[in-house]
Amino acid sequence: MSLQNIKIGCLGGGAMAEALLSGLIKSGLAPGSLYVSDIRRERLDYLSSVLKINPVDDNSILAAQVDILIIAVKPSAVGRVMAEISGSLAAGCTLMSIAAGVPIKYIESFLKAPFGVIRVMPNTPCLVGEGACAVSSGTYAAAVDRDRASAVFSSVGRTAEVPEELMDAVTGLSGSGPAYMFMILEALSDAGVREGMSRDVSLLLSAQTMLGSAKMVLEKNEHPAVLKNMVTSPAGTTAEGLLALEKKGLRYALMKAVDKAAKRSKEISGSLK
């Protein structure tokens, strides 16, 4: 769907809001249709001067004038801002929350009318337009709300709809996932240095290999095992490398990492349920 002529506001102008607003501008939206509020005057000044978007110094005034309101404050501040804005939301507004671990029911508990709520779990690669965003719909969310969410978050990466009960698993997989990937990249670049490469060359080769491999999975629509087999010739070098990874339990380690992070997410968000 087109977001032209739709007013979009971010409540909270931190790192994630900046990534989203930049992505929306890059995707062709006029900065004049974008709004931000923040308790930090310096963030409003920065975002309005760099992105040329509209600064608003009152959350309720922001809520009253936008078609899409994105709650982008830390999870601990969501209750406070919802209490502040719930009586001011413009008719037909879609409320989107990116606050990690904050359930849709919690947000809906503040509403005075049945607004469409969408919960989104983005990740840090949104900062470079390659985010992985999982999206869940609230009780009153209609097709228009889902379409709006898909359009907004497609501007900073790829989106997937998931039932809300999978959000802790999403947090463990794609939310925390960049850290797993960075650890793998650090180890690969150390390995290249150990073999005699300069750090720069080793890191470039490692990162480009991860980027290219992910792109093949996304664009060739093949199972990763099929693509892995394409690189693995009988009695060749890759087969030796894979043997070492199997011996040290790479698959188990990654599955366990997601499991542990998902459980931790459930513990953290449990207090709001």
Ligand SMILES: NC(=O)c1ccc[n+]([C@@H]2O[C@H](COP(=O)([O-])OP(=O)(O)OC[C@H]3O[C@@H](n4cnc5c(N)ncnc54)[C@H](OP(=O)(O)O)[C@@H]3O)[C@@H](O)[C@H]2O)c1
């Ligand atoms: N960063 C990530 O990788 C990531 C990934 C997934 C989800 N998220 C979610 O995205 C949300 C935003 O994350 P972030 O990293 O962008 O946070 P952030 O940098 O702390 O940005 C939040 C901004 O909102 C401001 N704020 C706090 N209370 C406010 C209020 N009552 N009214 C208006 N503004 C207020 C904060 O000011 P103060 O600093 O003074 O409090 C800060 O400038 C979080 O809920 C987080 O769980 C982030």
